[in-house]
Amino acid sequence: MLTIRGKARGRFCDGVTRRDFLRLGGLALGGLSLPRLLEAEARAAAGTSQKAVIMVFLAGGPPHQDMFDLKPEAPAEIRGEFKPIGTNVPGIEICELMPRLASMMDKLAIIRTIVGAQGEHAAVQCLTGYPEGVSRQQGGRPSLGAILSRIEGPVSPAIPPFVGLSPRMGHAPWADNGAPGYLGIKHAPFTPNGADVSSLTLQGISLDRLGDRKGLLRRFDTIRREVDANGALEGMDAFTHQAFEIITSSKLVEALDVTREDPKLRAKYGYGDMKNVDDGGPCCMDHFLVARRLVEAGARCVTIGFGRWDYHDRNFIQCRERLPKLDAGLSALVEDLHVRGLDKDVSVVVWGEFGRTPKINPQGGRDHWPPVSCALLAGGGMRTGQVIGQTNRLGEVPKDRPVTFQQVFATLYRNLGISPTTTVPNHFGRPMYLLDDFEPLPELI
Numbered sequence: 212m213l214t215i216r217g218k219a220r221g222r223f224c225d226g227v228t229r230r231d232f233l234r235l236g237g238l239a240l241g242g243l244s245l246p247r248l249l250e251a252e253a254r255a256a257a258g259t260s261q262k263a264v265i266m267v268f269l270a271g272g273p274p275h276q277d278m279f280d281l282k283p284e285a286p287a288e289i290r291g292e293f294k295p296i297g298t299n300v301p302g303i304e305i306c307e308l309m310p311r312l313a314s315m316m317d318k319l320a321i322i323r324t325i326v327g328a329q330g331e332h333a334a335v336q337c338l339t340g341y342p343e344g345v346s347r348q349q350g351g352r353p354s355l356g357a358i359l360s361r362i363e364g365p366v367s368p369a370i371p372p373f374v375g376l377s378p379r380m381g382h383a384p385w386a387d388n389g390a391p392g393y394l395g396i397k398h399a400p401f402t403p404n405g406a407d408v409s410s411l412t413l414q415g416i417s418l419d420r421l422g423d424r425k426g427l428l429r430r431f432d433t434i435r436r437e438v439d440a441n442g443a444l445e446g447m448d449a450f451t452h453q454a455f456e457i458i459t460s461s462k463l464v465e466a467l468d469v470t471r472e473d474p475k476l477r478a479k480y481g482y483g484d485m486k487n488v489d490d491g492g493p494c495c496m497d498h499f500l501v502a503r504r505l506v507e508a509g510a511r512c513v514t515i516g517f518g519r520w521d522y523h524d525r526n527f528i529q530c531r532e533r534l535p536k537l538d539a540g541l542s543a544l545v546e547d548l549h550v551r552g553l554d555k556d557v558s559v560v561v562w563g564e565f566g567r568t569p570k571i572n573p574q575g576g577r578d579h580w581p582p583v584s585c586a587l588l589a590g591g592g593m594r595t596g597q598v599i600g601q602t603n604r605l606g607e608v609p610k611d612r613p614v615t616f617q618q619v620f621a622t623l624y625r626n627l628g629i630s631p632t633t634t635v636p637n638h639f640g641r642p643m644y645l646l647d648d649f650e651p652l653p654e655l656i
Contacts, residue, residue: 261366262556262627263506264355264591266514267499267541268334268377269563270385270491271521274577275585276569276606277530278306280323289569289605292527300596308534311542312587317596318545318554320588320655324600324609327616328565328581332521333384334377337562338514339392340620340646343384346392350637353398354389355623356512358645360398361635366509369462374505375400376498377516381490388514393637400514403467404485466508469500476500476547481539491519494533499540503547506557511627520563524574545589558591558626560619569605582608586619591626593655617648625651 276282281295281304295304298316305313305321312319329342336342338354346352353361356373365372375388391398469477483496494517502513517540518533541561548554566584567577583602589595600612621631624645631649634642 261509263511263513264558264560264623264627265502265506265544266338266355266512267559267561268337268514268516269518269520269561270334270380270382270516271332271519271563272565272567272579272584273520273563274522274526274530274567275323275583276567277526278309278534279321279585279587280602280606281306282604282606285605288571291571293530303598306534308531309538311538315542315545318549318589320593320595321598322586322588322600322614322619323598323602324611324613325562325584325586325616325619326582326609326613328584330565330579330581331384332382333564334387334516335384335390336616337564338387338389340617349643351390351392353392353394353635355620356389356400356514357391357394357398358635359511359627360391361394362629362633363511366511367462370466370505370509371401371463372511373398373400374510374512375402375514376404376501377514378404378485378487378492378495380487380492380516385491386516388516389512393643394635462508466504467501469497469504472500479539479546480543481536483536488519491521492516494518494536496536496540499544503544507551507553522567522576523572523578524576526567526571526576528575541587548590554590555592558593558623559589560586560623561588562586569607588619588655591623593622593626597654599652599654614652615648617646618650618652620646621649622651622655625656
């Protein structure tokens with residue numbers, strides 16, 4: 212942030228000092244402090260697609276063999292405590308703790324053979340398609356949401372194209388909503404959990420007065436042009452632009468307000484709080500509903516961090532607590548998208564950074580297992596009601612059809628109407644492909 216130094220010469224009647232007001236990029240407007248990570252491209256949205264994606268990250272590495280790839284015929288130290296149940300698609304079985312998802316398997320697709328995880332406790336590969344080390348070596352690979360912000364821009368000036376709902380967590384890499392990487396800070400996610408949502412509305416300031424302050428900021432544009440060498444201040448200026456758009460419209464605040472929904476529908480999603488679990492995140496059921504409201508309002512990508520799944524001990528106790536919550540929130544989201552006719556345009560992907568060990572450890576837990584994990588997909592016009600890939604008898608490695616993170620990303624880009632061969636510039640202006648693996652999964656097309 213650039214601060215114009217000088218003596219504080221009094222306060223505005225709303226209590227904001229003039230010195231504070233001259234902090235470019237902070238947009239200190241009568242107590243308003245918008246999250247800094249706002250993306251703002253002002254190009255008109257007329258004629259643009261409103262396809263979107265909701266990415267649900269299960270932080271810690273969810274146990275694939277206790278969710279979507281049960282092994283009832285394996286030895287007791289492998290198969291665990293849960294039994295598989297049938298779904299509404301003959302031949303497909305999932306965990307007994309997820310009956311609502313089982314009843315709509317025709318609307319879902321399971322991938323049981325995700326490969327290529329690096330064993331990193333981080334969300335980055337699920338958000339970009341690249342492991343953390345590779346992303347760093349390449350200058351910071353942008354997340355899918357940042358790509359959409361760069362290529363498509365906002366549908367509405369009042370709704371950021373990329374919104375991240377993951378709250379702060381004790382282990383920060385789990386709380387990653389999706390970094391903009393070499394696309395620059397103006398394509399970072401808007402994070403409403405980073406500040407009180409009430410700060411998105413005007414606090415005792417008229418639109419006329421707001422316009423005066425906007426004019427003052429505009430007069431500092433000369434300073435910005437003189438000192439901006441790397442585009443950082445241009446990004447701040449973009450935040451300012453969208454900040455004015457947001458606070459003069461109620462559209463974003465309304466999208467974030469789940470109390471506007473029918474209580475019966477909200478009850479279907481379930482109720483959860485924002486209490487973190489150890490170093491992980493909460494099971495906030497409202498986030499599934501907020502995500503649907505945001506994409507309906509015009510957001511192109513919404514990321515969610517749901518729960519904590521790093522079960523080195525008490526695996527089955529913790530699964531009994533959290534799997535029903537995932538079952539409720541996710542099934543309500545998928546059903547809601549179909550009811551509202553959004554299932555062809557909105558893709559949903561649910562996964563974690565890796566799987567868990569087939570063998571249960573002495574503490575009743577499962578440890579890290581990068582060789583294979585699972586994913587659940589829905590919507591996006593994809594062919595659902597199927598399972599892609601199968602693991603061997605003990606759930607250790609793929610028996611057939613290994614699927615990479617990038618193949619899933621290529622499929623999501625296709626659903627969004629974007630070719631993976633599209634390029635975006637890195638920090639040095641060099642065109643970079645969105646992915647190295649351009650081929651979407653033919654089973655889902």
